[in-house]
Amino acid sequence: EVQLVQSGGGLVQPGGSLRLSCAASGFTFRSYWMHWVRQVPGKGLVWVSRIKSDGSSTDYADSVKGRFTISRDNAKNTLYLQMNSLRAEDTAMYYCARDSVVVTALDYWGQGTLVTVSS
């Protein structure tokens, strides 16, 4: 069974940093691109970032470019999102998701982790 288990959210002050983790199991993690998607409570889904299966290529939404870094450890089957210089507008539920090239969609999602940026 494919599972994506997230951790690392919480309350952080503006300007602070936080690292999110997404532990994968039930599939060959090193073979899949992975994404982060966020959602302000009560609002829509917004794509944040993606990383290639071997970690050699990354892409970011303009809103987080230069502040967030996506990475992965294929030996640990874990995806990360390092978030620096956090702003109030980064407050959201963050989801990791698997990118299946077979279906060209995000076919499995983590349970989400809430990040709150507030003083």
Place this chain on the structure above:
Amino acid sequence: SYELTQPPSVSVSPGQTASITCSGDKLGDKYACWYQQKPGQSPILVIYQSNKRPSGIPERFSGSNSGNTATLTITGTQAMDEADYYCQAWDSSAVVFGGGTKLTVL
């Protein structure tokens, strides 16, 4: 940047057909997919490559995509289908979501 536009809300009576649209420039030239999200839950993929259903998704869910519009159709809508629905497409190296449509079954 590429944009996808959905109606904020759609209402349907139980047993009837619900159609949710998603508009974007030349969207028909891309693959569109659809996600269902119920309150407090993570999104679930219900349609991929514009018209295919993942395993486990009921046959009443179908999709189409032509011109500038992709459509999610739910035939014989059930109360359990009440949820938010998001379309999604790819724009070069970025994922783009529509704003979401709240489907109310009443």
